[in-house]
Structure formats: structure tokens, C-alpha cells
Amino acid sequence: MKIRQISVFLENRPGRLSGLCQTLAEAGVNLSTLTLSDNGEFGLLRLLTPDVDRAKQVIEKAGYAVTTTEVVVLQVPDRPGGLASVLAALEPQGISVEYMYAFAGRPGREAVMVFRFGDMDCAIAVLQTAGISVFKPVDLFGT
Amino acid sequence: MIRNLWNDLEGTFFPESALDYMPAERLREVQLQRLKAVTALAYDRVPLFRERMDGKGVKPADVRRLEDVRQLPFATKNDLRDTYPYGLFAVPMSEVVRLHASSGTTGKPIVVGYTAQDMEVWKQVIMRTLYAAGYSRGDVVQNMYGYGLFTGGLGLHGGLEGIGATVIPISGGNSERQIMVMKDFGVTAVCSTPSYFIHLIEVAAKMGVDFKRDLKVKRGVFGAEPWTDQMRRYIEAASGIKAYDIYGLSEIIGPGVAAECACQDGLHVFEDHFLVEIVDPATLEPVPDGGEGELVITTLSKQAMPVIRYRTRDITAIEARPCACGRNLRRIRRISRRSDDMFIIRGVNVYPSQIETALLKTEANLPHYQIVLTRKSGLDQMEVRVEITGEMLRDRVGEMEQLQRRLARSIEQITSLHTAVTLVQPGTIPRSEGKARRLLDQRNEGN
Numbered sequence: 126m127k128i129r130q131i132s133v134f135l136e137n138r139p140g141r142l143s144g145l146c147q148t149l150a151e152a153g154v155n156l157s158t159l160t161l162s163d164n165g166e167f168g169l170l171r172l173l174t175p176d177v178d179r180a181k182q183v184i185e186k187a188g189y190a191v192t193t194t195e196v197v198v199l200q201v202p203d204r205p206g207g208l209a210s211v212l213a214a215l216e217p218q219g220i221s222v223e224y225m226y227a228f229a230g231r232p233g234r235e236a237v238m239v240f241r242f243g244d245m246d247c248a249i250a251v252l253q254t255a256g257i258s259v260f261k262p263v264d265l266f267g268t
Numbered sequence: 269m270i271r272n273l274w275n276d277l278e279g280t281f282f283p284e285s286a287l288d289y290m291p292a293e294r295l296r297e298v299q300l301q302r303l304k305a306v307t308a309l310a311y312d313r314v315p316l317f318r319e320r321m322d323g324k325g326v327k328p329a330d331v332r333r334l335e336d337v338r339q340l341p342f343a344t345k346n347d348l349r350d351t352y353p354y355g356l357f358a359v360p361m362s363e364v365v366r367l368h369a370s371s372g373t374t375g376k377p378i379v380v381g382y383t384a385q386d387m388e389v390w391k392q393v394i395m396r397t398l399y400a401a402g403y404s405r406g407d408v409v410q411n412m413y414g415y416g417l418f419t420g421g422l423g424l425h426g427g428l429e430g431i432g433a434t435v436i437p438i439s440g441g442n443s444e445r446q447i448m449v450m451k452d453f454g455v456t457a458v459c460s461t462p463s464y465f466i467h468l469i470e471v472a473a474k475m476g477v478d479f480k481r482d483l484k485v486k487r488g489v490f491g492a493e494p495w496t497d498q499m500r501r502y503i504e505a506a507s508g509i510k511a512y513d514i515y516g517l518s519e520i521i522g523p524g525v526a527a528e529c530a531c532q533d534g535l536h537v538f539e540d541h542f543l544v545e546i547v548d549p550a551t552l553e554p555v556p557d558g559g560e561g562e563l564v565i566t567t568l569s570k571q572a573m574p575v576i577r578y579r580t581r582d583i584t585a586i587e588a589r590p591c592a593c594g595r596n597l598r599r600i601r602r603i604s605r606r607s608d609d610m611f612i613i614r615g616v617n618v619y620p621s622q623i624e625t626a627l628l629k630t631e632a633n634l635p636h637y638q639i640v641l642t643r644k645s646g647l648d649q650m651e652v653r654v655e656i657t658g659e660m661l662r663d664r665v666g667e668m669e670q671l672q673r674r675l676a677r678s679i680e681q682i683t684s685l686h687t688a689v690t691l692v693q694p695g696t697i698p699r700s701e702g703k704a705r706r707l708l709d710q711r712n713e714g715n
Contacts, residue, residue, distance in 0.1 A: 190657055190660070191661065
């Protein structure tokens with residue numbers, strides 16, 4: 126099950142990130158998790174939220190370049206080698222991980238990670254076959 | 269070439285257009301004879317030209333061949349402003365039968381004058397313009413150029429009457445009425461600025477008037493502003509008319525300097541009245557035929573206000589190869605841009621439009637951009653800031669870096685300059701009156 130993720134272009138200048146966060150706070154958009162990937166000059170803020178369409182609209186209206194992509198969110202066994210076992214399932218199929226980051230805000234529970242794969246559909250099939258649970262939006266956001 | 273003296277479309281002989289087919293050798297003779305006369309007239313009667321020529325140590329008698337025009341000094345729009353209103357007139361006011369003036373967006377306007385003979389020449393070159401675009405007696409022509417001090421409206425009007433067309437001197441504005449008149453009066457041809465006509469196509473659509481089904485308009489001449497081949501294709505496809513580019517400027521005569529023929533492949537210059545040169549706008553050295561540069565015009569027959577080597581600021585190239593229409597008049601390419609916009613970096617002439625072309629090669633929709641020139645340890649640096657849009661945005665930093673490199677490479681291929689491309693957030697490039705400020709030159713600000 127794919128989850129829609131929002132990506133926002135941010136120049137690496139003071140105030141850019143806080144400005145965006147302020148905008149989302151004022152619009153009452155709840156952020157489930159976010160991560161920033163940058164190269165020193167500019168960055169991409171990726172975020173997951175229950176209300177993708179509205180969040181995108183709000184961010185666009187505030188004057189940011191924004192796009193949506195699909196990611197897979199899955200539960201990683203919280204034990205040594207947990208992540209390795211997930212990657213090991215994908216490796217034989219030649220599926221690459223474009224990026225991944227931890228899903229924040231679920232203390233005391235299993236580790237949850239967000240993945241973007243080279244071949245999303247193939248990755249999901251492989252993960253399901255391997256018995257690794259992939260989150261549906263409803264599991265993740267409870268709506 | 270008797271056949272050429274006959275208009276291809278109508279099988280009718282137009283004596284005015286016969287001059288378009290004058291043998292090239294004869295044309296050069298006429299040009300030289302007239303160049304000598306106009307140089308003498310300007311020297312004798314206009315203090316500014318005399319002072320300039322004396323300053324360069326050139327006398328009218330030094331003009332022995334056409335190429336000798338290159339020894340003469342240039343004139344610019346500032347010369348017309350500085351001598352406002354009548355300082356460049358070469359005849360007493362009692363000989364001047366018409367005045368026109370350009371709108372002065374900066375400071376004073378410029379004033380131009382015509383003798384009775386100038387008016388006759390103007391009429392003739394407009395008639396040749398209209399015949400080249402297939403106009404003839406029997407056409408009902410809606411002239412939407414502004415009437416008044418602007419040369420466009422009355423300039424075309426004279427030529428339209430000259431060919432015996434039915435003229436509707438409607439001027440610009442009131443778009444719904446324009447469409448009503450076009451329909452009710454059975455208009456077959458129009459004269460307009462391209463942007464206004466594109467606006468009218470939209471107005472007609474809103475009024476439920478189908479250009480192709482409900483109107484009889486077959487052709488139009490369009491000028492007074494730079495336009496592109498894409499705009500022509502749009503006009504022709506959307507309205508079903510043939511759209512011809514015409515060129516002129518008030519300082520020289522108004523419309524009637526150059527015009528397209530049925531081939532729509534460059535504009536024939538009415539060379540018996542206008543001597544054209546192309547020069548490098550930075551060095552003012554001549555550019556060989558085919559090469560791009562600033563168009564410089566010398567009026568060959570103007571009496572009231574002869575102008576020697578006028579720098580038009582328009583960028584084009586001379587196409588010396590013969591045209592399929594049989595005219596012996598050389599062509600200039602469609603005016604794509606103005607040298608005012610040009611900047612020089614590390615000795616290379618660059619136009620913002622080149623940057624635009626480069627960006628369009630990579631991005632189908634032109635993003636907002638700004639060229640920033642700075643100086644670092646004595647070396648000029650060019651940076652192009654490009655606003656990222658949602659369509660351009662990719663979800664990986666690496667892909668965005670690739671986009672950055674593609675844009676820089678594309679600019680380098682066109683300008684042969686290494687450029688730093690900076691991706692910026694939407695809305696960060698300042699806009700003035702809707703248009704972005706394209707060039708920010710910070711080279712003389714101590715950095």
C-alpha cells in the first residue's frame with residue numbers, strides 16, 4: 126500500500142523552514158513525520174500528513190514549489206538486524222532504496238520507517254511475500 | 269523578368285511594386301546616387317550631422333561607393349531628443365506638411381516631419397507593403413493602428429487609400445465593436461499590432477463569433493512590436509487568416525521600411541529608400557550578411573528629416589540570398605530582440621533572450637529567472653537564478669542537481685559562457701509591473 130508524501134523545495138536560507146512550519150501550523154495541518162534532505166545550497170522537505178491534498182494546497186498557496194510522490198511505510202522489527210532483514214528481502218530482486226527515513230512519534234512501539242524504492246510496486250509485492258507488514262493510510266493516521 | 273512585374277495573386281500589374289524587382293546592379297546605383305545626395309543635404313542643412321562629420325573629418329564628397337557609408341557618424345534616439353522638437357529638420361517649416369511624434373515614455377517625445385514628397389514616398393512604400401501581402405483594390409480593410417501622432421494609423425491609411433482599398437479608420441480599442449464592424453462591414457483584411465489581434469481572437473470567441481465561419485477576413489499586416497513565429501502560427505490557426513510581418517519606425521518614416529511577401533520568410537527592405545547595415549552593437553563594426561547584429565538605417569530619399577546611420581537598437585540579420593517571390597530587395601530577419609537588453613560579460617555579448625532560449629530547451633514552460641552579474645577578484649561572474657515550480661520539482665536532491673547541471677549546460681551551449689545556476693523558491697525574483705526584472709548588474713557595486 127503506497128502512501129502519498131509531500132516534497133517541498135526549500136532554499137538553504139535562515140527562516141525558510143520555520144516559515145513553512147508556521148504556515149502549516151496556522152492552517153491546522155498536522156504533520157505525522159518529516160525529514161529534510163539537503164546539499165548545503167537547497168533542500169527537500171519531505172513530510173507525511175493525514176490530509177495530503179489540503180496540505181499541498183496550503184503550501185502551494187504560501188508560495189512554495191511542492192510535489193507529491195509515493196512512499197512505502199513499514200514496520201521494522203525492533204531488534205538487532207531488523208532493518209537488515211527487510212533489506213535482505215529486497216536485495217535479491219534488485220530493488221534499490223532511493224531514500225529512507227524513520228517515522229517519528231510512536232514511542233515504545235515497533236520501529237516504523239518510510240521508504241522510497243526504485244520500483245515501488247515490485248517492492249510492495251516482495252515485502253508482502255516476506256511477511257513484512259506495509260502500512261495502509263488508515264493504520265498510519267488512524268482515519 | 270516581365271512576369272515578376274505582375275502580381276502573382278491577382279494577375280494585375282502594380283506599377284509601384286515594379287521597383288521591388290529592380291535589377292540589383294541598378295538598385296545599388298540608385299542607392300549610391302541617393303546616399304550622396306542625402307549626405308550632402310544632412311551636412312548642409314543639419315548642424316548636428318555637420319558637426320559630427322567634421323568631428324570625424326568626413327565630407328559628403330568622401331562618399332564615393334556604398335561602403336563609404338561606414339565612414340559616416342551614427343545617430344541615435346538621444347540625438348532626436350536632444351534636438352527636440354525640430355533640430356534635425358533639413359527644410360524650412362513652410363515645407364513641412366505633416367508632423368508625427370513618438371510617445372515619450374522617458375522624458376520628451378521625439379518629433380518627425382514630412383514634406384509633401386516625403387508623404388508621397390511614404391504612401392508608395394506602404395502600397396508596396398500591402399501589395400506584397402496580397403492586398404488590392406476591392407479589399408475592405410479595418411485599420412486598427414492608432415490614429416493621431418503615432419505613425420502607424422495614418423501611415424497605413426495613406427497606403428491603403430493609395431491602392432484603392434476601402435479603409436475603415438477605426439483605430440484601436442473597443443474590442444467588441446471591432447468584431448461587430450469586422451462582421452457587419454464584410455472586412456476582408458486588417459492592420460493591427462499582433463498582440464491586439466490575438467486579444468480580438470479571444471474577444472470574438474467570447475462573443476460567439478467564429479472567425480473562420482462568420483468573418484471574411486483573409487489577411488492582415490502586423491507590426492509596431494516584436495512578435496514571434498509561434499504567435500504567427502497561433503494567429504493563422506485560430507483565425508484562418510494569413511499574417512504578415514511589417515517593420516518600420518517613426519525616426520525613419522513609420523511603417524513601410526520593410527515587409528514580408530507571400531513567402532513569409534523575412535522582410536524585404538525597400539532599399540531604394542532605405543540603406544541598411546548590420547553592426548556589432550558593442551564594437552559598431554560591420555557584420556557580414558547573414559550575421560546577427562544591430563540594424564542601422566540611412567534614409568535615402570527623406571527631405572524633411574534625413575537620418576544618417578540611425579542605430580535602431582533592433583537586432584536582426586540581412587538575408588542576401590534571393591527570395592522565391594522574385595523581388596530583388598534584400599531581406600532582414602524578423603526582429604527578435606533589442607540591443608538595449610544586451611550585456612557584455614567577459615567580452616561576450618549576451619541577450620536575456622538567449623538565456624530564455626536555453627531555459628526553454630530544458631523546461632517546456634519558461635520558469636521565472638534572473639541574470640545576476642557580479643565581479644569576483646576582477647573577474648565577471650554570471651549567475652542565473654531560476655524559480656522552481658511544482659512541475660519542475662523532483663523528489664530527490666540528486667535529480668534537482670541534475671536539473672541544475674542541465675540548465676547550466678544549455679546556457680553554456682548557447683552563450684559559450686560558464687554559468688552558475690541557482691535554484692530559488694517561487695516568488696523570490698522581484699517583479700515589476702508583472703514582468704520580472706531579468707537583469708541585475710552588480711558589477712559596479714564594489715563586490
